[in-house]
Amino acid sequence: MNKNTLSVVLDYHEASKHRLDRYAPGPGGLDWANQPDPFRRYPGTSICELPLRRSPLQISFAEVRCGQRGTPAAMNLTGLATLLELSFGLSAWKEHGESRWALRCNPSSGNLHPTECYVLTPTCDGLRTGVYHYVSHDHTLEHRAEANATWGSELTGGFVLILTSIYWREAWKYGLRAFRYCQHDCGHAIAAVSYAAAALGWHAQLLESWGDTLLAALTGVARSSDFAEQETEAVDVALWVGCANPPKYLDSLQAAVALTNGLHFTGQANRLSAQYVPWTGINAVHHATERPSPPAAGLIQSISWPPLAGIDCPQDASALIRQRRSAVDFDRVTSITIECWFALLDALLPRSELPPWKSWQRPACIHPVLFVHRINGITPGVYLLVRDPSVKSKLQQAIRADAEWTTVPDAPEHLGLYRLFAADARDVARQISCHQNIAADSCFSLGMLAEFGVALNEGAWHYRELFYEAGLLGQVLYLEAEAVGLRGTGIGCYFDDALHEMLGLSSHAWQSLYHFTVGGPIDDPRLRLLPPYGHLIGRWVY
Missing domain, CATH: 3.40.109.10 (NADH Oxidase)
Incomplete structure (x- = not known):
């Protein structure tokens, strides 16, 4: 690829990193009077x-996630x-005092919806x-x-x-x-x-x-x-x-x-x-990172995975999609069963016949680094989910030599789940995620480690696609968490290189692109929740 283009991407990536001693360039404060309108219109x-539809679709989320x-x-x-x-x-709409804002079915950083x-x-x-x-x-x-x-x-x-x-x-x-x-x-x-x-x-x-x-x-x-x-x-x-x-x-x-x-x-x-x-x-x-027409041919995901592990979630798929929320706080008590955790991680594997991977059809470039806090039967510590078995050896060579690479007892063999370090990981998870308690008070949190260098060498637009893949993983985590009675939230504020240093990574070969956390949510009792389309009087609802 063009070296100048690659240089621009790498310069941006480095400049936009949060670091332990300083944050990426930002506005320094919120100009509320100038906040962009969250709704685009074309007068x-x-x-x-x-x-508007309010009747159920007569198919459960558990069925949809398994490809039925x-x-x-x-x-x-x-x-x-x-x-x-x-x-x-x-x-939905939320209200607090005189403030009122909309929530949407698709998640967004800061609820800003670009x-x-x-x-x-x-x-x-x-x-x-x-x-x-x-x-x-x-x-x-x-x-x-x-x-x-x-x-x-x-x-x-x-x-x-x-x-x-x-x-x-x-x-x-x-x-x-x-x-x-x-x-x-x-x-x-x-x-x-x-x-x-x-x-x-x-x-x-x-x-x-x-x-x-x-x-x-x-x-x-x-x-x-x-x-x-x-x-x-x-x-x-x-x-x-x-x-x-x-x-x-x-x-x-x-x-x-x-x-x-x-x-x-x-x-x-x-x-x-x-x-x-x-x-x-x-x-x-x-x-x-402009994408050409047509771009260079990409690789297609071709791994044959066992059937996705089932979950007990009879809830109508449309109802679960509508109830998705981003957690703002966790109770520091709720735990998740080992069976639920394995099933949730299993849904992150890119099965080309299942949503959302049927829409993506790419080899897995992102591998979650998991900070385990409260999972029944799992030793707290730092774990790694290898979503493509062919890159395991690369990761072993890149990650620090004292990592355990211990297989997890009772985990499905195809899952590619390894314990790197056994330890109370709450403090390091909190610190890496910009000192946010949500990364430590949950059942588990994670960073999404991407095979960065290989992707960029295929074309600069792959920089965008790496983040797309991270967002796909985020949406899977959001819905899977809701399906087992938990709640998740994406974490965009994290210290990029602090995670890399913890793992012993020192080059652009591997980079963390998104963080996430899942746990038992605490709802704010001051907020009122209102129906999403109550303002549309007389609209046909079926």
Whole structure:
């Protein structure tokens, strides 16, 4: 790859690290009067109100996670509405005093939600063919562009979702590190779409040939005149969602480019903030990691895993997806059974036939370093889950020589779970995660160790994809925790090199890209929880 491009990525990665003696560059305080609007809208477009679903899908989360599917939902406006609600819609409102804020089904760093969703659809139940933008607050589709006549045949049997990121939403709070968090959230969103599609009996799959330039043209985000200064969006990925896998011709560059012919966009994006603070490092890494059309061919996940361990969770999948929350505190008492822990870790293995990995189809590049605190039958300490057996020898060579590499009694043989150090790991987990108690007061916490150097040598855009994979793992952990009566939360603030030093890592070959923690939550009694769409009076609910 281009050495200058690699240098830009590595410079950004180092500059955006939190360190024990200083934090990554940030705003230094929160300018609440200038907080970005969490909802993108396009005034001047025609609007389609979507039906809201409250009846169960008649399939449990336990069935969905194991790959079972009921009768596929009809590929109509009602089905699309349910998919969007369970992927990007509101899950609740919270109130405290005079403050009120929305929660969504897809998790986000700081609840800032930089990810936007665009839908390419054929004519559907009165919905005209074209490009639409989803507004989660109103559960509506805004018609951004009329499409040419060929769309009706080329998109038969499904929809295309294109995800974008608004960097400023995250940079307002997190400064330079915001680029990382936007990529995490894209990974969360990919997984959210994958689980929602599976619950509907549908398939969701990345369209590999659709690079950034094409996605920007299809969504209209390349039209800088439609946006306030510095409030444009960066494109991420395109996903096919349908009753079957995407038509082969659709994942070709020629077919995708043909979709851009004759698009006429309407509407102007709403202004999100009165003022904008530029972060040149974000702009630099954004340009350095642009994804070509088509990118170089990637490897496909091909490991054959045993069936996923089952869990006891009869709850309807849609209900569990809606109840997902990010924990803010843990009780320091709750423990998890060894069986539940093994099943949760098993769900992190990239089985290509199960959500969300069916949508990803990549070799595992990330391997969780686990800080075990309260798991019945497991000695507290530091553990490692090797998600691809072929990289175990690399990890053994990289990690410090005094690591035990002890297999865990009673763990399934395929799990690739090893104890590195037996010890009370609470203090080190807390310190590494920016001195946050949530990393120590839980049942376990973890850092996501990525095979960083190998990925970047394949292309700079893989920097983004590593964070996507971390976000996918995060969404699995969120839902698996809810399914066993616990709660999880992502940890974006951690001291990158402190974890590397603890493991004896000294180069860019391996880097930690996301942290997470799971435990028994403590809810704040001061907060009121309100229904997500109570403000939509008279909307069709079925």
